[in-house]
Amino acid sequence: MSKPLHVSKVESFALSKPLKRSLITCKAYEADRSEPIEAPDLKSEAAKKVKIGIYFAVWWALNVVFNIYNKKVLNAFPYPWLTSTLSLACGSLMMLLSWATRIAEAPKTDFEFWKTLFPVAVAHTIGHVAATVSMSKVAVSFTHIIKSGEPAFSVLVSRFLLGETFPLQVYLSLVPIIGGCALAAVTELNFNMVGFMGAMISNLAFVFRNIFSKRGMKGKSVSGMNYYACLSMLSLLILTPFAIAVEGPQMWAAGWQTGLSQIGPNLVWWIAAQSVFYHLYNQVSYMSLDEISPLTFSIGNTMKRISVIVSSIIIFRTPVQPVNALGAAIAILGTFLYSQWSLIVETSTDCSKEALEQADLWC
Numbered sequence: 001m002s003k004p005l006h007v008s009k010v011e012s013f014a015l016s017k018p019l020k021r022s023l024i025t026c027k028a029y030e031a032d033r034s035e036p037i038e039a040p041d042l043k044s045e046a047a048k049k050v051k052i053g054i055y056f057a058v059w060w061a062l063n064v065v066f067n068i069y070n071k072k073v074l075n076a077f078p079y080p081w082l083t084s085t086l087s088l089a090c091g092s093l094m095m096l097l098s099w100a101t102r103i104a105e106a107p108k109t110d111f112e113f114w115k116t117l118f119p120v121a122v123a124h125t126i127g128h129v130a131a132t133v134s135m136s137k138v139a140v141s142f143t144h145i146i147k148s149g150e151p152a153f154s155v156l157v158s159r160f161l162l163g164e165t166f167p168l169q170v171y172l173s174l175v176p177i178i179g180g181c182a183l184a185a186v187t188e189l190n191f192n193m194v195g196f197m198g199a200m201i202s203n204l205a206f207v208f209r210n211i212f213s214k215r216g217m218k219g220k221s222v223s224g225m226n227y228y229a230c231l232s233m234l235s236l237l238i239l240t241p242f243a244i245a246v247e248g249p250q251m252w253a254a255g256w257q258t259g260l261s262q263i264g265p266n267l268v269w270w271i272a273a274q275s276v277f278y279h280l281y282n283q284v285s286y287m288s289l290d291e292i293s294p295l296t297f298s299i300g301n302t303m304k305r306i307s308v309i310v311s312s313i314i315i316f317r318t319p320v321q322p323v324n325a326l327g328a329a330i331a332i333l334g335t336f337l338y339s340q341w342s343l344i345v346e347t348s349t350d351c352s353k354e355a356l357e358q359a360d361l362w363c
Contacts, residue, residue, distance in 0.1 A: 048291075055288040060304050062281035064311045069274035070132070071140050071316065076267055077259040080132040081243040082252055086271060088128070088236040091279030095229035107226035114234065119212040121234035127205030129239065134198030140312035141320070142188050144305050145328045146199035149181040151338040153207045162211070166342075173338040180331025187324040224286035232279065302336045 073083055099106040134143045152174045158164040185196060222230070259267045288300070309328060313320055 052291060055284060055291060056300050059281060059284045059288060059300065060307050062277050062284060063304055064308055066274055066277035066281050067140050067308050067312055068315055069270050069277060071135055073270045073274050074136040076263045077255050078136050079247050079252060079255055080136045081129060081247045084129045084132045085239050085243045087275045087278040088232050088239060090275035091232040092236050094279055104225065107222045107230065109230065117230060117234055120209055121231055121238055123205045123209035123212060124231055125235040125238045127202045127209060130198045130202035130205060134195045134202065137192040137195030137198065138190060139316065139318045141309045141318055143195065143199050144309050145184045145331055146181055146196060147203060148305055148331045148335045149177050150203040150206060151335055152177050153203045157207050169341045170338065173334055173341055176330045176334030177338065180327045180334055183327030184324055184331060187321050187327060189319055189321065225283055228282055228286040302332060302339065306332060
């Protein structure tokens with residue numbers, strides 16, 4: 001039922017020339033509104049689109065640069081546990097400095113916040129280290145092709161461990177994902193089982209990270225940037241003792257001498273760059289999620305993976321067979337279809353719930 005409009009203000013503007021009639025503006029508002037109805041600000045909408053475009057461009061660029069420097073470091077200094085630790089340490093230090101200098105506002109947290117964040121941090125740590133181990137053994141492009149199969153793990157975990165069900169379209173979207181990843185793995189020229197399993201474990205860990213995050217962080221008023229900062233700090237505390245136990249200072253010292261003799265002082269710059277860019281690209285992705293819809297974010301994430309795969313193949317001159325490229329394309333297409341169908345189902349479910357709630361109110 002339409003609401004009545006009431007006149008709130010009438011303004012007359014007398015012009016300097018008497019021959020022209022005065023202009024009258026009339027503002028109105030709905031019966032249950034206290035402010036006049038304003039027309040949409042086209043400039044602000046355009047500015048928002050430009051802002052989102054900048055977020056995407058920076059996000060993709062930072063991710064590509066991180067993967068390039070990360071692979072360079074791992075080729076010269078093959079210690080993924082230490083490399084992963086340094087990435088988290090650098091990000092934690094950057095955020096502590098930004099809070100101390102008040103460049104960014106520090107989050108207001110309590111014990112309950114860190115308690116719910118702990119399982120998220122455990123899963124994040126495992127996924128981060130596993131992905132780094134994978135990239136230390138195989139090409140960057142191959143790691144990201146296998147990581148595009150994460151939706152398959154998400155559906156399987158949700159179905160068999162959480163008891164959730166999905167429409168047929170979601171299950172069908174897994175066929176090209178699984179088939180494409182399998183085709184890419186079989187035809188990979190430099191296949192390595194440790195690298196393959198690292199990417200698979202990373203997929204599984206990040207699925208649990210997302211599940212824990214959704215369940216534990218509901219109602220927590222922390223921005224995306226600060227949420228990721230807290231996650232990095234807690235992950236650093238978890239990872240450091242394991243990195244020392246698995247690799248240790250003796251291995252790091254020997255590897256450092258070998259790396260310096262082969263690469264020279266550039267190795268220091270590479271390690272610093274990969275650590276900084278790792279935090280920055282993750283921080284920008286969390287910040288962009290605050291500004292855009294999940295649908296737009298999923299499209300951006302798919303395009304990001306494509307940009308990383310293509311750029312790494314070009315820069316590192318990775319040999320790729322046509323069949324291998326076909327498998328990668330099929331897997332990424334399946335990932336894109338999965339994201340679209342999942343969001344459509346989620347949106348329709350939310351709409352149904354909202355409709356039921358409205359019906360209850362009217363009854």
